[in-house]
Amino acid sequence: MTERRDYRSAGVDLDAADAALDGIRASVAATYDDRVLAGLGAFGGLFDASGLPDRPVLIGTVDGVGTKTRVAAATGRWDGIGTDLVHHCVNDLLVQGGRPLFFLDYLASARLEPETVVRVVRSVADACRGVGMPLLGGETAEMPGVYADGELDVVGAAIGVAARDRIVDGSAVTEGDRILGLASGGLQTNGYSLARAVLDGAYDAPMPDGRSVADHLLEPHRSFLPAVAPLLDAGLVRGAAHVTGGGLPGNLPRVLPDGLGATIHGGWEEPAIFGRIREAGRVPEEEMRRAFNLGVGFVLIVAEAEVARVRATCPEPLIDVGRVVAGAGVRWA
Amino acid sequence: MTERRDYRSAGVDLDAADAALDGIRASVAATYDDRVLAGLGAFGGLFDASGLPDRPVLIGTVDGVGTKTRVAAATGRWDGIGTDLVHHCVNDLLVQGGRPLFFLDYLASARLEPETVVRVVRSVADACRGVGMPLLGGETAEMPGVYADGELDVVGAAIGVAARDRIVDGSAVTEGDRILGLASGGLQTNGYSLARAVLDGAYDAPMPDGRSVADHLLEPHRSFLPAVAPLLDAGLVRGAAHVTGGGLPGNLPRVLPDGLGATIHGGWEEPAIFGRIREAGRVPEEEMRRAFNLGVGFVLIVAEAEVARVRATCPEPLIDVGRVVAGAGVRWA
Numbered sequence: 304m305t306e307r308r309d310y311r312s313a314g315v316d317l318d319a320a321d322a323a324l325d326g327i328r329a330s331v332a333a334t335y336d337d338r339v340l341a342g343l344g345a346f347g348g349l350f351d352a353s354g355l356p357d358r359p360v361l362i363g364t365v366d367g368v369g370t371k372t373r374v375a376a377a378t379g380r381w382d383g384i385g386t387d388l389v390h391h392c393v394n395d396l397l398v399q400g401g402r403p404l405f406f407l408d409y410l411a412s413a414r415l416e417p418e419t420v421v422r423v424v425r426s427v428a429d430a431c432r433g434v435g436m437p438l439l440g441g442e443t444a445e446m447p448g449v450y451a452d453g454e455l456d457v458v459g460a461a462i463g464v465a466a467r468d469r470i471v472d473g474s475a476v477t478e479g480d481r482i483l484g485l486a487s488g489g490l491q492t493n494g495y496s497l498a499r500a501v502l503d504g505a506y507d508a509p510m511p512d513g514r515s516v517a518d519h520l521l522e523p524h525r526s527f528l529p530a531v532a533p534l535l536d537a538g539l540v541r542g543a544a545h546v547t548g549g550g551l552p553g554n555l556p557r558v559l560p561d562g563l564g565a566t567i568h569g570g571w572e573e574p575a576i577f578g579r580i581r582e583a584g585r586v587p588e589e590e591m592r593r594a595f596n597l598g599v600g601f602v603l604i605v606a607e608a609e610v611a612r613v614r615a616t617c618p619e620p621l622i623d624v625g626r627v628v629a630g631a632g633v634r635w636a
Numbered sequence: 637m638t639e640r641r642d643y644r645s646a647g648v649d650l651d652a653a654d655a656a657l658d659g660i661r662a663s664v665a666a667t668y669d670d671r672v673l674a675g676l677g678a679f680g681g682l683f684d685a686s687g688l689p690d691r692p693v694l695i696g697t698v699d700g701v702g703t704k705t706r707v708a709a710a711t712g713r714w715d716g717i718g719t720d721l722v723h724h725c726v727n728d729l730l731v732q733g734g735r736p737l738f739f740l741d742y743l744a745s746a747r748l749e750p751e752t753v754v755r756v757v758r759s760v761a762d763a764c765r766g767v768g769m770p771l772l773g774g775e776t777a778e779m780p781g782v783y784a785d786g787e788l789d790v791v792g793a794a795i796g797v798a799a800r801d802r803i804v805d806g807s808a809v810t811e812g813d814r815i816l817g818l819a820s821g822g823l824q825t826n827g828y829s830l831a832r833a834v835l836d837g838a839y840d841a842p843m844p845d846g847r848s849v850a851d852h853l854l855e856p857h858r859s860f861l862p863a864v865a866p867l868l869d870a871g872l873v874r875g876a877a878h879v880t881g882g883g884l885p886g887n888l889p890r891v892l893p894d895g896l897g898a899t900i901h902g903g904w905e906e907p908a909i910f911g912r913i914r915e916a917g918r919v920p921e922e923e924m925r926r927a928f929n930l931g932v933g934f935v936l937i938v939a940e941a942e943v944a945r946v947r948a949t950c951p952e953p954l955i956d957v958g959r960v961v962a963g964a965g966v967r968w969a
Contacts, residue, residue, distance in 0.1 A: 340693060340803070341732070341805070344890065345732065345890075346697065346728045346729075346731040346732060346877070346878055346890070347695040347696060347697035347728050347729055347731065347732055347734060347794075347796070348695065348696045348697070349693050349694075349695055349732065349803065350693065350694040350695070350696065351693055351800070352685075352688065352692040352693060352694045352797075353691050353692065353800070355685065355688075355692075358686045359685040359686065359688075360673060360682050360683065360684055360685060361682075361683040361685045361694075361737070361738070361795070362680040362681065362682055362683070363680060363681045363683065363738060363740050363772045363773050363793075363795060364679065364680035364681070364740070364773055365740040365741065365742050365773055365774060365775050365791075365793060366742075366775050367742065367744065367775065367777050367779075369777060369779070370779055370780070370781070370782065372779070372782060373779075373781055373782060395679045395680050396679075396680055398679040398680065399674070399678065399679060399680055399682065401680060404694070405694070405696060407696050407697070407698040407793050408698065409698050409699075409700065409742075409791045411700065411789055411791075439696045440696050440697055440698055441698060442698050442699050442700065442791075444700050444702060444789075445829075446700075446702070446703055446705070446706075446789060447703070447829070448703065448706055448784060448787065449703065449705060449706060449783060449784060449787040449788075449789055450782060450783060450784065450787075450789075451781060451782060451783065451784055454781065454782040454783075455782075456744055456777075456779060456782055456783075456789060458698075458742045458744075458775075458791045460696075460698060460740050460793035461680075462694070462696060462795060463680070464685075467684070467686070470673070470682065472674070496778075496780070544679070545679055557677065557678075557679070
């Protein structure tokens with residue numbers, strides 16, 4: 304990665320670090336395409352941007368995966384964390400109509416265990432490859448005293464692009480527009496502080512489907528790129544929101560014009576983990592709605608007249624989430 | 637920032653978080669120019685890239701400031717950390733001839749103290765403004781259990797651009813080329829694990845200039861943009877390296893063609909903090925050279941015949957560091 308993931312500066316055991324680097328290199332290189340002019344070993348990754356659309360607008364977003372890392376650390380299951388990180392960032396690009404160009408990652412821990420580093424970076428790289436986005440650069444830092452033992456943080460920055468006249472900013476949204484949703488399948492990367500407070504120590508408990516609580520908590524954050532891209536191509540999206548921290552009440556208003564709000568129908572099938580959290584923690588519904596996506600990971604705002612075309616264009620089923628109404632705020636019907 | 641720096645998802649005290657956001661907002665907005673189409677509050681920051689050069693190459697780099705954060709935490713002096721972060725990343729762009737476009741930052745801690753958040757993000761924003769680079773997005777995360785109490789990590793990603801035919805990649809470097817250096821003034825952001833091991837507990841001790849050890853350790857990482865940009869404009873730079881972890885022996889070879897190495901003259905004036913570390917820790921010279929920049933923060937490789945023009949074009953004095961020689965490796969003369 305850029306900075307050579309310079310373990311030397313971090314005082315890591317060099318043999319172990321070299322082994323880790325070897326383990327990373329191939330998976331990172333596998334994300335490259337002919338737009339990558341320099342990657343591993345360079346001070347900065349170089350990305351040929353000569354193929355950008357006319358009047359390009361670059362979109363930049365940075366995020367972590369929150370304390371989902373603590374579930375990964377508690378269970379030793381790091382392989383999905385990179386997927387979570389990459390997909391979270393890609394979905395944030397999609398909200399404004401952006402397509403991913405490239406990704407940068409940062410991984411830090413009190414003491415870098417090469418095996419964990421390899422697993423996390425590989426999962427980042429594999430997810431990047433899955434969405435066609437080179438992992439252009441990265442940094443791995445050993446920070447004794449800053450991180451708690453056995454924990455790590457992983458941060459990603461995704462850079463995307465949209466043509467200026469195709470930016471989705473919600474300005475076209477009007478009263479009566481429909482709000483359609485894509486299924487999250489799980490918590491994505493938000494609400495883990497609450498989820499862990501309620502479920503800590505019960506990670507091995509079985510859920511109705513036979514999988515464990517940990518399996519459900521570690522359900523990967525989906526990429527909504529395959530579902531949303533055809534809708535963007537067809538110009539069918541008036542507004543979009545990624546249902547991250549704050550849930551629907553926190554995220555929908557971010558893309559609604561002043562004076563407009565939303566009525567949520569509810570009634571869609573909720574992944575079982577949310578019911579488990581609700582019951583085990585006796586969490587009030589209001590708090591559930593603000594902490595979690597409750598099964599709707601991404602919402603699209605489309606014209607009422609185009610709903611049928613939207614459904615026909617989208618390669619997966621769309622949840623009937625609600626409707627744009629006059630008056631600010633998000634209310635459940 | 638993008639992601640609204642969504643404290644809600646992190647379970648932070650909302651009143652305190654809102655106060656912190658207010659404190660950040662103005663300094664972040666002050667980094668904007670008319671290329672920023674969306675910033676604070678959006679899912680991703682939008683940057684108008686219609687003014688990029690022909691055949692643009694985007695450069696992406698991500699980094700932290702290492703355990704310099706621990707010196708900041710120990711002394712409560714966070715105001716320079718943002719400068720360190722921003723300048724480190726900008727210098728990494730310069731190595732390949734890149735100019736900064738925009739910046740993204742991430743700040744995480746076990747528990748976010750609004751005052752510290754404001755100070756760090758303000759310092760990031762102020763440094764961004766200083767180099768003419770909008771702080772396009774950011775995220776602030778509270779990660780109890782992941783970070784040690786009172787510590788924080790701060791990560792930055794800088795996106796830059798260079799025209800394809802102006803990329804500096806070292807391929808033009810030949811035997812006999814001169815290596816000129818820019819003064820670092822201090823440790824920049826590398827070698828802090830060793831420096832702290834040697835100097836921990838002695839942060840208040842006076843240095844010969846009357847300033848404290850902590851003052852010297854927290855000396856901000858310089859931006860070499862003002863010094864290097866005119867040289868890039870004039871096409872005078874054959875190769876460049878940012879002297880980060882690994883020192884000159886670790887970083888110079890990254891930009892030298894195969895089969896070429898460097899002879900280092902030494903003899904330049906070394907900031908006093910390095911002597912203090914060397915003596916207090918009885919650190920072998922070999923280790924000093926690999927851990928620290930020893931006063932040379934950035935090196936430029938230029939043609940012998942152009943040294944006079946380079947010196948005349950650069951707005952600050954250039955250190956005579958050494959010469960490119962046949963045979964791999966970096967040796968002190």
